[in-house]
Amino acid sequence: MALIPHELLRDRRFLAGLLLRLAAILLLVPRMQPDWSSLFQWDAPWSGDEGVDPLDSLYGPVMVALKAPFTAIGTLADSLLGTGHSLTRFALGLGLIIVDYALLLVLRGLYRDSEDRVVLYYWLSPLVLFIVYWHGQADLLPVLLTAASLLLLRRSRPRAAGAMLGLAVATKVSALAVLPFLLIFLWSHRRYRDTVPGFALACGAVILVLLGPWMVFATEMRQMLAAGGELHRVFNLTIHLGEGQRLYVIPIAYLLLLYGAWHVGRMSFNLLYTVLGTAYLVLLLLTPESGGWYLWLVPFLLSYQLRAGRSGVALTYGFAGVFILLKLLVAAAPAVPLLGLEPVPKGPTGLAPEPSQLATALLSMFVALGGILNITMLRRGFGENDFFGIARQPLAIGIAGDSGTGKDTLALALGGLFGEGAVTGISGDDYHLFERRGKLWQAFTHLDPRANDLEAFSRDALSLIDWRPIMCRHYDHATGLFTPPRLIRASDVVLVTGLHALYAPALRAQLRTAVFLDMDEGLRRFFKIRRDVHQRGHTLEKVVASIERRRADYEAFIRPQREHADVVFSLLPADPELIRDFDHMGPVPLKLRVRLRNPIGLDRLARLLIALCGAQVDVAPAMGSAAAEIVVDGNDVQPEDIHLTALQLVPELEELLARNPAWQTGITGIMQLVVLQQIAELAPKRR
Ligand SMILES: Nc1ncnc2c1ncn2[C@@H]1O[C@H](COP(=O)(O)OP(=O)(O)OP(=O)(O)O)[C@@H](O)[C@H]1O
Ligand SMILES: O=C(CO)[C@H](O)[C@H](O)COP(=O)(O)O
Incomplete structure (x- = not known):
């Protein structure tokens, strides 16, 4: 130098x-x-x-x-x-x-x-x-x-x-x-x-x-x-x-x-x-x-x-x-x-x-x-000071979507940005009413609100958003059983994830940013089957049957939450051939459709994604609404470039992010970026 x-x-x-x-x-x-x-x-x-x-x-x-x-x-x-x-x-x-x-x-x-x-x-x-x-x-x-x-x-x-x-x-x-x-x-x-x-x-x-x-x-x-x-x-x-x-x-x-x-x-x-x-x-x-x-x-x-x-x-x-x-x-x-x-x-x-x-x-x-x-x-x-208003109230992000659409993946990626001590989470799965062997699952699917204690879910999420700790049991996907209740402390950022994270109006009102995850249905089947068979130990037939059985409840209870979202992410397969093989364990190239309810800043985001990250971006107005959409192809985008883009987009981010934020590569990193951009766009000091 x-x-x-x-x-x-x-x-x-x-x-x-x-x-x-x-x-x-x-x-x-x-x-x-x-x-x-x-x-x-x-x-x-x-x-x-x-x-x-x-x-x-x-x-x-x-x-x-x-x-x-x-x-x-x-x-x-x-x-x-x-x-x-x-x-x-x-x-x-x-x-x-x-x-x-x-x-x-x-x-x-x-x-x-x-x-x-x-x-x-x-x-x-x-x-x-x-x-x-x-x-x-x-x-x-x-x-x-x-x-x-x-x-x-x-x-x-x-x-x-x-x-x-x-x-x-x-x-x-x-x-x-x-x-x-x-x-x-x-x-x-x-x-x-x-x-x-x-x-x-x-x-x-x-x-x-x-x-x-x-x-x-x-x-x-x-x-x-x-x-x-x-x-x-x-x-x-x-x-x-x-x-x-x-x-x-x-x-x-x-x-x-x-x-x-x-x-x-x-x-x-x-x-x-x-x-x-x-x-x-x-x-x-x-x-x-x-x-x-x-x-x-x-x-x-x-x-x-x-x-x-x-x-x-x-x-x-x-x-x-x-x-x-x-x-x-x-x-x-x-x-x-x-x-x-x-x-x-x-x-x-x-x-x-x-x-x-x-x-x-x-x-x-x-x-x-x-x-x-x-x-x-x-x-x-x-x-x-306090651009994001965290001194007054934790910053709550809601992430809803069907099973296997990537709620946990996104929550984990966002958590890595804020740092361990600064983020806490509450998951809808922990509020299922029954364990896996419960007989009532023959009457309900997990998507049915009646099969989940949504009242307790909202109450606990609102407690965390009010800086109060909660006691919460955990649904262990490995065993299908609930663990004994454990203490969850409030923190600067609260991630509220679940099939019904955007369901209750009182909870929705307290979310700083609401995200709904959509997914190309073929891709979701591929991801869900791959995960449930290889990680959660279910049989292929059982997973396929459950997907079919849940379809009506998805339309009735899960999809309507999309209308309450500030951001809708839809993951699409970049190579549809690849997802025909459920045993394919390697990476799956993806495209990301982003739909923003508040499209201010979307053009700038698109420009920076092209200029700084080298991603391919198509911008289109969303059909029949004031929202706007972009489709991003950027599987090779590097975390450093996303970090740089984030700082350009939101200089105040330094107030919010971990000392060493863990940016992801490719599409997940771009999803991290979009959520942060929305958080900043909706920040109290911006209004
Ligand atoms: N952004 C992503 N990039 C790559 N793979 C993804 C992404 N999101 C989801 N997946 C794939 O989809 C699978 C399911 O994701 P995840 O477990 O996060 O979904 P979920 O919505 O939390 O599911 P559930 O509600 O059933 O717990 C993951 O195992 C992963 O293979
Ligand atoms: O929809 C789901 C999560 O959103 C799961 O299918 C539900 O939690 C049941 O989990 P498991 O299949 O491990 O018993």
Whole structure:
């Protein structure tokens, strides 16, 4: 992989940003910049901000490790050439640009859909350029590590994400503020819940290994950690209750935000970024003079800028502009040795002892803008969250159809998309009234509603859709007997399958998507006979007789459910010759007819199936109704292509799918895709 991707090298905005940075490290010596000859101390001998605790400017061992090679090379060059600290400073400046560039790459990964705009909003961000290169703050490294942790989380690598956050904390303790939010986020998603221990252990282990020895052996580091670095500032703002009692405002705000995040239940990644941004923004607006902390806001502000539209972007630039004005007013300008402007000698603070009225006015305006930004960020974050409405109610999918039409096959395939912890199922077969040897089967077929406890089936399905667990026996097709009842817990997705899954109106009303499975009758006979004879141990004659006997009940009770379906799938044999032989055990090439009640999006689906999956698709309006149909031939379509198509069709899918969704090959994979497209089309936020 190229060190700098081609598209960046061709991007003028990227090159301009790079030039600006190079010029800055050549020309400017920010007042905050450290005495580079010390690995631990970032406070320059000439800086002397008297009001600032020297421990504030200490970083953890990871920062020291980053500085070490640059310091070594620079110091060597300086001592050989007699150039004072200039080359050390330049080498460290280069190190900073490398970290800055790495953060650009991480942010491009994090906001993959908007890579292009990330260059504009991050690489040319006035806030970043000012804080890092003019003001001289070096918090970029812990911010990079925190953003990398989020990226790893998004890429389903929870342990690596935990370790990365541990690294961030070992760089600067402020990164700890992110940890509780990430734990809540992971816990709130059933599909991520099992990753919480791995994430937390990896994070804790890295912190222990990296900070443990320092805590024991390095006095400065111990002091810094004991003082929480700059963290003591969060206790600056208090409310007097009288009689000597005070409240710490920022910890209260932080805890309330944590509670809010917990209460939301199921956050999307975007809402997670919003909440993290809000947490940092509250912290920043209510703490004095912490320029470098604003870098912590940058990745989350970027998430907002990318989604907010013009007014949101203008608000963020206004916010950054006032911040810069304020800092220009109250903080000393950097030295420019090449122009003969030397660093301010230690002594005068460079800060106005009493802020001027203008500075106070600007600060007030800044806090007001920050407050507005906070509100708009939260409003958008919450407004866009939970696209599929799962926080309110599990997403229930009904799958009905005749015996052998592929209900279990489809349910299993869909289950693989959502992930084990996130999906639960209820099957109509478990509600047959009699076991296989039951005499009453001579009077009824399984298709007759009277032979099934449909009331209990609906009641139990509705319980699961209301987050309540059920006790349910299971019909074992291997023995023809019921097993003792077992507990079925509710989950994010509830798959309701069965001959009568779309039969009861009350249940139908609660289904987010209703699927009916049709099948070419020759193909169904072939599949059913093959399965019942070879897997379920029935005789050929018995299966054929049962198929004939059920025909009338199919027309009376099963087929009418088709009218209630959002999606009707009909599987057709691509090679009718092949299914004449019931002993043929190999794969059967299929075609799929898809009929959608709500045809919006069908054309797009067809186009993407052709373009991205290489499938053959015929589009036709369904006869005599507003629905539309497509026929798809795509037995060789690969799971990766279907996954890609799904993300194109429904960007929000990431909120719903398992960490590693199991897409199927060919027609079954296309059925998975269509169901997901329908779920998105009918999602509450889409209406
Ligand atoms: N999408 C598919 N691709 C390939 N084969 C399929 C597909 N759907 C169904 N089949 C075939 O049909 C057979 C029956 O499918 P399945 O058991 O899923 O049907 P069902 O509707 O759940 O049946 P029943 O109601 O009798 O339990 C399977 O064993 C399989 O061979
Ligand atoms: O229609 C069916 C399922 O939808 C089955 O035929 C029914 O469940 C009976 O199963 P088995 O033949 O294993 O006793």
